[in-house]
Amino acid sequence: MVRPLLCWFVLVAVVFSGSARGSQVTYDGRSLIIDGQRKILFSGSIHYPRSPLETWASLISKAKDGGLDVIQTYVFWNLHEPQPGQYDFSGRKDLVKFIKEIQAQGLYASLRIGPFIESEWSYGGLPFWLRDIPGITFRCDNEPFKIENEYSMVEAAFKERGPPYVKWAAEMAAGLQTGVPWVMCKQDDAPDPVTFVGPNSPNKPSIWTENWTSQYQVYGEEPLLRSPEDIAFHVALWIARNGSFVNYYMYHGGTNFGRVASAFVITSYYDQAPLDEYGMIRQPKWGHLKELHAAIKHCSINLLRGQQTIYSLGDKREAYVFRLNSRKCAAFLVNRGGKDTEVSTQNSSRSMIRGKILDGWEEFIDHIPNYEDTTLKSNTLLEQITTARDSSDYLWYNFRYQHQSSNTKALLKVYSLGHVLHAFVNGVLAGSAHGTHQNPRFTLENTVSLNNGINNISLLSVMVGLPDSGAFMETKGLGLRSVSLQVQQKQLILTNSSWGYQAGLLGENLQIYTDQGSSKVQWNKFSSSRQPLSWYKTVFDAPAGDEPIALNFGLMGKGEAWVNGESIGRYWVSFHTPNGIPSQTWYHVPRSFLKPTGNLLVILEEEGRGSPLSISLDTASITRV
Ligand SMILES: *[C@@H]1O[C@H](CO)[C@@H](O)[C@H](O)[C@H]1NC(C)=O
Ligand SMILES: *[C@@H]1O[C@H](CO)[C@@H](O)[C@H](O)[C@H]1NC(C)=O
Ligand SMILES: *[C@@H]1O[C@H](CO)[C@@H](O)[C@H](O)[C@H]1NC(C)=O
Ligand SMILES: *[C@@H]1O[C@H](CO)[C@@H](O)[C@H](O)[C@H]1NC(C)=O
Ligand SMILES: CC(=O)N[C@H]1CO[C@H](CO)[C@@H](O)[C@@H]1O
Helix, strand or coil, X not given: CXXXXXXXXXXXXXXXXXXXXXXXXXXXXXXXXXXXXXXXXXXXXXXXXXXXXXXXXXXXXXXXXXXXXXXXXXXXXXXXXCECCXXXXXXXXCHHHHHHHHHHCCCEEEEECCCCCCCCEHHHHCCHHHHHCCCCCCCCCCCCCCCCCCCHHHHHHHHHHCHHHHHHHHHHHHHCCCCCCEEECCCCCCCCCCECXXXXXXXXXXXXXXXECCCCCXXXXXXXXXXXXXXXXXXXXXXXXXXEEEEEEEEECEECCCCCECCCECCEECCCCCECCCCCECCCHHHHHHHHHHHHHHCHHHHHHCEEEEEECCCCEEEXXXXXXXXXEEEEEEECCCCCCCCCCCCEEEEEEEEEECCCXXXXXXXXXXXXXXXXXXXXXXXXXXXXXXXXXXXXXXXXXXXXXXXXXXXXXXXXXXXXXXXXXXXXXXXXEECCCCCCCEEEEXXXXXXXXXXXXXXXXXXXXXXXXXXXXXXXCCCEEEEEEEECCXXXXXXXXXXXXXXXXXXXXXXXXXXXXXXXXXXXXXXXXXCCCEEEEXXXXXXXXXXXXXXXXXXXXXXXXXXXXXXXXXXXXXCECCCCCECCCEEEECHHHCCCCCEEEEEEECCCCCCHHHCEEEEEEEEEC
16 A cells, blocks of 8 residues: 655754764765765664653664664654743653763764654644744744754745745754754755755765655554565665665654644554564564665675666666775665565564453543533634644533424534544533544534523534644644534524633543542542543553553543553544554553552543453563564
8 A cells, every 4th residue: 555655854954963982974975974984874763752761772772783873863842842941851851861872872863953843743843832923934934933944845835935944944054063964854955065865966975864664654544564675675775876874764663652643643653663662673674674784884895985887687687886996896786577585584573462451440521511611702613723722632612502492303513624523412422523634624414402492512622633744834723613503494503603612621621640630530430331531540550571561442432541640642443444443452551651559540531432441451572483
C-alpha cells in the first residue's frame, strides 16, 4: 500500500555538535569533514521526550552497536517554553543531558533546532501562545514570527513572502558562527553556506536528512511496513551515488505521552523502527542495517577519495566503481531485475505476554453540563482551538431548546470541522461520529427524542491532537460549524442561537487522575453500567522482571490513561483499520513511571464501551526465530 507521505516537510536546520574533543566540522562537495577527515556518517533519529530518560543510555548504546555515528533529534520548543519566559528542561525534557549522553558514548549529535519541527508533534513544536502575538503569521517573512527553517513545501503558499524568509533564516543561522554546518532539509533554494540534501551546488555534499524506516501511523490505518532489504538497498544506492550521510527517521520512535501527538497520530511512534517502541532490537531490520553499515565503513576510504565510474551492465544492472589507485577499489553492483534476496541476519519476533487482569476498579461518571452551567456564552458556534486554547481535547457546546409538540422525534444534524463528536440530549447519549486523518470533517445526523418543553442539548466536540503542519497553521479550525434540528417538516438552524461553552471535562479540570485530585470526587464501586465519559480507577503492583510493560486496551473504546498522575497518552481502539482491528492495542507504561506497589491507574473512557475488567498488564518479550 502506498500512502501519501504526509511528513515530507519536516524541514529543519541541522547542526552537528562537536564530539568530546570539540571537533572542527566543515564540508566539501563529497562529505562532511570532521577534524580534517572526510566521513561517511550513519545517523538515526531518537527524540528525547518520546522515551523515558532512564532508557536514553541503553537506546544510544544499541544505536552505536548498530553502526550509527550520529544521533539526531529535534528540539521541541513548546515543551520547553509552555508559557512565555517559563522554561522547563526537567526529566524527559533534559536536552542537555541527552546530548551529553550521546557525547559520553562517543557519537555525534545532529540537532534539528526548528523552531518549526512538524514531527507529528502538537502544533509542529510551536508554542500555542505564539498565536497571541499581534500581527503574527507563522512561517513567513513576518516580523513578529521570524524564527523558522525548512519549508519548501509551503513556501509557494506565502507567495512573495516566502523566498526572502528562506534567505533571512539562512543568514541568521550562518551569522551565529556556531562552528558547525547548517542544513535546510528539502529546501532546494537553500542559500550558501547553508547546505541542502540535493545538493544544490557543487561544493555541498549529498546528505539525506530523513529516510523513513517505516511511517508514522494514524488511528484507523494499518502500520506501514518497510522491509530491511528495501531500506538497505536504497541506502546502499544513495552511497553508490556519492551520498555520504544518511539519517534514519526514526531509528527509535518511542511513545507520544500525554497529548503531544498531532491530529489522529497514534500514541506508539514508529514502532517498526530498528529499535521498537520499547527500545528493543527489531530483527532482522537492526542486524541487516548493521551489516550494511559495517560493509560501507570497511571501504569508506575508497569511497571518499576514489574516482567514480558508472558502468551499465545491461538489463537493469549497473556498477558504481570507486577507484583509489590501480590496486584499490570499491564497487556497488545494482540489480533491479532480480527477486529480493533473503537477508541472512538473525531473525526474531516480539510477542506480548498476557499478564495480570486488573481488578478492584472504581468508577466516576463525569458531569454533562447544561447551558445554565456554563460561564462562556456566545451567539454563534465558536472555533474549538481558539476557545479551548489547548487546555483540553474537549469542548462542550450547549444549548436549550423549547419543544412544543407531543411528537418527540426530531432530526439532529451537526457539521463539524473535526475530530470527534458525542451528542447528548437531556443527559443521554444520542449519537457519536468522527472524521479521519485524511478528512477530519464529518456530519452527524441522528434522530433524537425530545421532551415536550425545555430540552438540554450538550454537544461534546473532541480534538485528537492539534495540526502539526501546513501553511497558515495558526488559522486552522476545529469544532462545530453548523447545527440544525428538523422537527416534522420544519428545519431550525441553530448555528447562531445562544450557546454556552465549557472547555475540559470536570474530571480533567479537577485532575482526578492524580493522587491528590482523585479525592475531590465520589468514586463508586464499578457497576458495569458502561456510560459514556466514565472514569475508572484502580491500583496495581509493578510486574516482576525488567521486560517492557504495556496495558492491553483491546476491548476499550477511546480516551486517555494516567499512571501515578502521568499521562501515558490517548488511546483509541474502537476506530478499526480496514482489516477490522485496532490501530493500537497495547499502550506503553514505562517501568520508570512505576513504584514497586500501589500504582494509581486512572482511565477516562469517553465512549463507555468495553469494560475495565478486560484490561491486562502485559509484558513484551522477544523470541528468536
Ligand atoms: C559522483 O561525483 C563525481 C565527481 O563529482 C561525478 O563525476 C559523478 O557524476 C557523481 N555521480 C553521481 C551518480 O552523481
Ligand atoms: C522473521 O520471522 C517472522 C516471524 O516468524 C517472519 O514472518 C519473517 O518472514 C521472518 N523474516 C525473515 C527475513 O526471515
Ligand atoms: C435542563 O437543565 C436545567 C438546568 O440545569 C435543569 O434544571 C433541567 O432539569 C434540565 N432538563 C432536563 C429535561 O434534563
Ligand atoms: C451566523 O452568524 C454569522 C456571523 O454573524 C454569519 O456570517 C452567518 O451567516 C450566520 N449563519 C447562519 C446560518 O445564519
Ligand atoms: C525522504 C526520502 O528521501 N525518503 C526516501 C527513502 O527511501 C524511499 C525508498 O526509496 C524513498 O521512496 C523515499 O523517498
